[in-house]
Every structure is written in structure tokens, then in C-alpha cells.
Amino acid sequence: MVSKLINNKIFTLLKVQYSNMLEYRIEIALWAISGVIPFFMLNIWTNNNLNESINISDIMLSRYFLCAFFVRQFSVVWVVFSFEEDSLMGKVSPYLIQPLNPFIRYFAQHLAEQITRLPFALIIAFFFFVFNPESLWIPNLGILFLSTISTFLSFLIQFLIQSIVACLCFWTEKASSIERLLFIPTLFLSGLLAPVASFPEYVKSWIYFTPFPYLIDFPANLLSGNKTNIIGGLSIQIIWILLLFPVFRKIWSAGTKKYTAMGS
Amino acid sequence: MVQNIIEVRNLSKTFDISSKKPGLKGTIQHFFKRETKSSKVIKDISFEIKEGEIVGFLGANGAGKTTILKMLCGLLYPSEGSILVAGNLPFRRKDNFLKNITLIMGQKQQLIWDLPPIESFYLNASIYDLDKFEAKKRIEKLSDMLEIDNELYIPVRKLSLGQRMKSELLAALIHEPNILFLDEPTLGLDINAQRNLRKFLQRYNNETNATICLTSHYMKDITSLCKRVICIHNGSISYDGKLDQLLKKLSPVKEILIVCHSENDVIQIEKTGFSVKNKTKNEITIIVKNDSITSSLKTILNNFDIEDLFINEPPVDEIIGNILVKKDYGI
Numbered sequence: 001m002v003s004k005l006i007n008n009k010i011f012t013l014l015k016v017q018y019s020n021m022l023e024y025r026i027e028i029a030l031w032a033i034s035g036v037i038p039f040f041m042l043n044i045w046t047n048n049n050l051n052e053s054i055n056i057s058d059i060m061l062s063r064y065f066l067c068a069f070f071v072r073q074f075s076v077v078w079v080v081f082s083f084e085e086d087s088l089m090g091k092v093s094p095y096l097i098q099p100l101n102p103f104i105r106y107f108a109q110h111l112a113e114q115i116t117r118l119p120f121a122l123i124i125a126f127f128f129f130v131f132n133p134e135s136l137w138i139p140n141l142g143i144l145f146l147s148t149i150s151t152f153l154s155f156l157i158q159f160l161i162q163s164i165v166a167c168l169c170f171w172t173e174k175a176s177s178i179e180r181l182l183f184i185p186t187l188f189l190s191g192l193l194a195p196v197a198s199f200p201e202y203v204k205s206w207i208y209f210t211p212f213p214y215l216i217d218f219p220a221n222l223l224s225g226n227k228t229n230i231i232g233g234l235s236i237q238i239i240w241i242l243l244l245f246p247v248f249r250k251i252w253s254a255g256t257k258k259y260t261a262m263g264s
Numbered sequence: 265m266v267q268n269i270i271e272v273r274n275l276s277k278t279f280d281i282s283s284k285k286p287g288l289k290g291t292i293q294h295f296f297k298r299e300t301k302s303s304k305v306i307k308d309i310s311f312e313i314k315e316g317e318i319v320g321f322l323g324a325n326g327a328g329k330t331t332i333l334k335m336l337c338g339l340l341y342p343s344e345g346s347i348l349v350a351g352n353l354p355f356r357r358k359d360n361f362l363k364n365i366t367l368i369m370g371q372k373q374q375l376i377w378d379l380p381p382i383e384s385f386y387l388n389a390s391i392y393d394l395d396k397f398e399a400k401k402r403i404e405k406l407s408d409m410l411e412i413d414n415e416l417y418i419p420v421r422k423l424s425l426g427q428r429m430k431s432e433l434l435a436a437l438i439h440e441p442n443i444l445f446l447d448e449p450t451l452g453l454d455i456n457a458q459r460n461l462r463k464f465l466q467r468y469n470n471e472t473n474a475t476i477c478l479t480s481h482y483m484k485d486i487t488s489l490c491k492r493v494i495c496i497h498n499g500s501i502s503y504d505g506k507l508d509q510l511l512k513k514l515s516p517v518k519e520i521l522i523v524c525h526s527e528n529d530v531i532q533i534e535k536t537g538f539s540v541k542n543k544t545k546n547e548i549t550i551i552v553k554n555d556s557i558t559s560s561l562k563t564i565l566n567n568f569d570i571e572d573l574f575i576n577e578p579p580v581d582e583i584i585g586n587i588l589v590k591k592d593y594g595i
Contacts, residue, residue: 012390
């Protein structure tokens with residue numbers, strides 16, 4: 001009964017947020033296009049023959065960056081900016097007195113946006129293969145399924161990290177500045193600019209103790225068919241979620257006591 | 265006996281407020297060292313509200329009315345004291361408490377801007393665990409009460425302020441709460457929209473026996489809806505009681521408008537020694553204490569050949585306006 005009600009809430013939220021997102025389809029197409037950093041990086045790598053130093057073929061490298069693009073498209077998170085704006089404008093107040101955690105709204109908003117992004121991402125992939133026909137491959141269903149799960153787990157990790165940062169809005173109005181600090185390691189250590197395999201050994205010795213390689217590198221390697229420890233990677237993603245969730249709950253509970261309902 | 269639905273004891277709220285001096289020097293100082301001071305905005309207040317009551321909170325801007333409402337609905341955590349609303353501690357924001365209340369803030373919206381209001385209604389219905397059939401029934405009932413129909417299917421951004429406010433009300437009431445916290449609900453609305461909203465609130469109260477706590481700067485909202493008012497001055501309660509009793513105490517005078525046949529009569533009445541509020545060529549308005557109304561009328565009727573006469577209460581707005589800046593009414 002309880003799960004039915006929750007499903008009903010989530011389903012309705014998703015439906016409404018999807019309708020809302022469709023109002024912004026042009027913007028979403030532009031956002032999808034703006035996420036092409038991995039293709040620029042691919043160009044830099046192949047033009048300078050950098051892949052030879054890490055024993056990855058041109059084809060595997062181009063597949064990796066295409067997969068990195070896909071993983072990024074479906075794991076990108078902006079909850080800290082939405083929550084910050086809503087807090088400052090007083091929009092969080094009506095959400096707080098409803099029997100639904102406001103972050104579930106933002107969660108549904110992200111999922112709805114991902115669904116809206118899918119056709120645009122597929123069109124970009126189509127053009128990628130038109131210009132790089134040698135990179136064309138079709139992953140098997142099992143790998144596709146596992147990498148979808150891994151991408152969703154990556155999204156959950158990023159959503160939880162940003163939600164924790166967003167809760168700092170209860171203490172400081174500009175929590176997004178803290179998120180900007182986090183963006184730097186996310187950009188460099190996640191595998192968005194280069195596969196983690198290409199990093200120096202001393203970086204690789206500690207980077208796997210952080211959540212960053214599991215955000216892009218692990219799911220992208222999984223999807224592109226590169227050799228990777230599937231069970232180990234998925235387990236570590238789940239462990240990070242289990243670690244981050246109670247931190248979020250704690251900071252949310254402490255933060256709402258500090259809430260001053262400004263702007264409303 | 266009617267039960268108390270809201271009980272507030274020795275409630276206080278303190279905010280930390282940082283201040284900044286003007287100019288570049290002030291900005292640099294503010295960057296390196298913030299001056300923060302604690303400000304007690306609500307000071308040790310206590311009151312009870314009975315089920316089904318409509319209570320108006322009166323006070324000047326910054327007096328603390330909205331802060332009290334926010335604490336009552338669980339948005340703000342009290343610094344001291346206790347609050348019980350329908351047997352719940354509001355700040356815990358338990359589901360059964362949240363399903364019992366609503367907060368409506370004038371010009372603050374919860375409707376999704378780019379979608380028609382009907383989408384937000386069904387979303388709210390699912391948040392409050394209403395099934396589709398029940399939600400449809402309630403939307404029909406409330407839209408009928410609020411006299412909205414086609415607006416339900418037009419994107420919120422294209423609605424007028426009045427239509428939007430009605431839709432906000434519908435969204436906020438779809439779960440049929442027993443306690444309504446209304447913070448300036450008629451803010452920015454035109455006179456007709458204000459009147460319709462008041463009519464709706466009165467009807468909602470009559471039909472559901474809901475308790476309503478209301479703040480408004482439009483005195484008509486207070487005078488037409490609230491029998492009881494709580495006046496807040498600098499975070500303390502300066503009056504808690506019946507509105508008409510307050511008005512009587514604060515306005516121990518009446519205005520008598522006398523229409524005369526000639527200008528000479530106006531001058532003669534003025535010379536009698538009455539306190540004159542204003543006069544025109546043929547009319548004069550005098551102010552008379554309530555206890556000397558009869559004798560004053562006798563004097564006028566016996567000594568002057570007047571055309572007509574009207575006895576008026578001073579405008580309520582004027583009296584309440586004075587309330588907002590007073591600390592003690594001696595009641």
C-alpha cells in the first residue's frame with residue numbers, strides 16, 4: 001500500500017515534470033549539445049597520438065569518449081543551483097509544508113530532464129558515427145543494462161553530493177560556490193577529460209578511494225567494452241550511496257532547524 | 265465545549281541579523297568581519313485559538329505577524345516556548361500534521377509556472393495521497409466555489425493575478441485542511457477579486473469549520489472575516505480579543521454629519537462649541553463623545569432648523585491604522 005502511494009507520487013511528479021520539461025525542449029537540445037566536452041578531448045587525444053602511451057586503440061578511445069558523453073548526459077546534476085534559487089526566492093517554504101521532501105521534487109525534475117534529453121543525445125551519437133564509422137559498435141544487452149544501472153548510480157552519487165552541498169544554503173546563501181570547488185575534481189578526476197587509466201600511477205593509487213572515477217570513467221569503460229571490474233565498480237558505487245545518504249539526512253534535518261524562510 | 269486547536273506558550277524567536285555599512289569601506293569591512301547581532305523578533309507570547317475561529321493578526325510591517333504564522337505551520341523552529349497545533353509540534357512536520365494545514369502567502373506561488381494549474385492540482389493531490397477520482401471531485405467542488413473554470417487549462421504564466429491567486433488557493437486547499445494560515449492573501453488583488461476571495465474564505469469556514477489565521481494590511485479582510493484579532497507590536501501581543509470591543513474602546517466618539525439649509529446655520533452650529541471635523545457650504549461634520557450623543561442631538565434639533573442628519577462611526581481603517589503604531593490600548 002505504502003509503496004503504491006510512493007509510486008503514485010513519483011509517477012505523477014515525473015509525469016508533471018516531464019510535461020514541464022517539454023516546454024523547454026529547445027533549451028534541452030542546447031544543453032545536450034553543450035555537453036560535447038568529451039568529443040573535444042577525443043580530438044586532442046587522437047591528433048596528438050596520446051592514446052599510444054596508454055595502449056588504447058583509436059577506436060576504443062573514440063568509443064570511450066562517446067560513452068563518457070552519454071554517461072555525462074544522463075548523470076549531470078544541478079540541484080544545488082535550483083535549491084539555492086528556490087531558497088533565496090522563498091519558493092522552498094510551500095514545499096516544506098507538504099508531506100514530501102522537496103529533494104524528491106528535484107530528483108523527479110532531473111529524471112524528467114534526462115528522459116527529454118535522450119532523443120537529442122541519440123541524434124548526436126548518430127552524427128558521431130557518421131563522422132567516425134569505424135567506431136560503430138552495438139553493445140550487448142547485458143552490458144547495456146549494467147552500464148545503464150551504473151550511470152544511474154553515478155547520477156545518484158552526484159545528486160547526493162550536490163544535495164548535501166545544497167543543504168548548506170541553510171547556513172550560507174551561496175552554497176553553489178562550494179559546488180564550484182567540487183566541479184574542479186569532478187572535471188579532472190572523473191574521466192571526463194581523460195580516461196583514469198591514463199593518469200600517473202601515484203594519482204591512480206589514491207583516486208579510487210574517492211567517488212570521482214565512478215562518476216564517468218567506470219560507467220563509460222563498462223559501456224564501451226573496455227576491461228573493467230564490473231562487480232567491484234558497481235559495489236563501490238552502492239557503498240558511496242550508502243555512505244552519502246545518511247549524511248544528507250543528517251544535514252537536512254539540522255538545516256531545516258536553521259531555515260529562516262527568507263524571501264517569503 | 266469548543267476545543268483549542270492552537271496553543272502557544274511563552275513563544276519567542278530570535279534571528280541573527282548581519283548589517284553592512286554603506287560604501288566601499290563598509291563592503292570591505294563586511295567582507296572581512298561581519299557584524300551580526302541577535303534580534304528577538306517574537307517576545308514571550310502566549311495565546312490559544314479555538315477550532316473554527318477566524319483570527320486576524322494585526323501589526324505594522326516587521327511587527328512579527330508572519331514569523332508567528334511561519335512558526336505555527338512548522339516552517340520556522342521556535343527559539344523558546346512551545347506550540348501545539350492540532351495536538352502536534354509543528355516543527356516536526358509529521359505527515360498527519362502537514363495534511364491538516366496549509367499556508368498561503370500572497371504573491372508567493374507554488375503552481376508550476378509553465379503548465380496549466382490543473383497539472384499542479386493533480387500533483388498536489390498525489391502528494392497528499394488522494395486518488396484520481398477524489399482529486400477530480402475536489403477540484404470540481406473548489407473550482408465551483410472559487411468560480412474558476414477555463415483558467416484551469418491555461419498556463420499559469422498567462423493568468424491574471426486574481427486568477428492565479430484563486431488557483432493558488434485551490435492548490436493549497438485540495439487536501440481540505442482544517443487549519444489555514446493566510447499571510448496577506450489578497451495582496452495586489454483588485455477590489456472585486458479581494459471581495460470574492462473573502463467570500464470564498466467565509467464560505468470555506470462555514471462549510472468545513474476550518475480554523476483560519478490571517479494577516480492582512482487590507483482592513484476590509486480583517487473586519488469582514490475576523491471576530492477576534494491579535495495585535496502584535498514589536499514582537500509582543502498588545503491586544504487579544506474581540507475586534508468590535510477593540511474598536512469601541514479605541515473609538516469612543518461618533519461623527520455627526522449635519523446638512524443645513526443655509527451657510528449661516530453651519531456657522532451658528534460651529535459657534536456652539538462642537539468639535540468640528542470638517543465643513544462645506546451647507547454641511548458640517550462634528551465629533552461627539554459616545555456618552556454625550558443624546559444631549560448633543562437634542563441641542564442641534566432644538567436650536568437649528570436642519571435639513572438632514574447622519575450619525576457615523578469613524579472609518580475602521582483609521583482606527584486600525586492607529587492600532588498598528590500603539591503599544592498598549594488599556595483594555
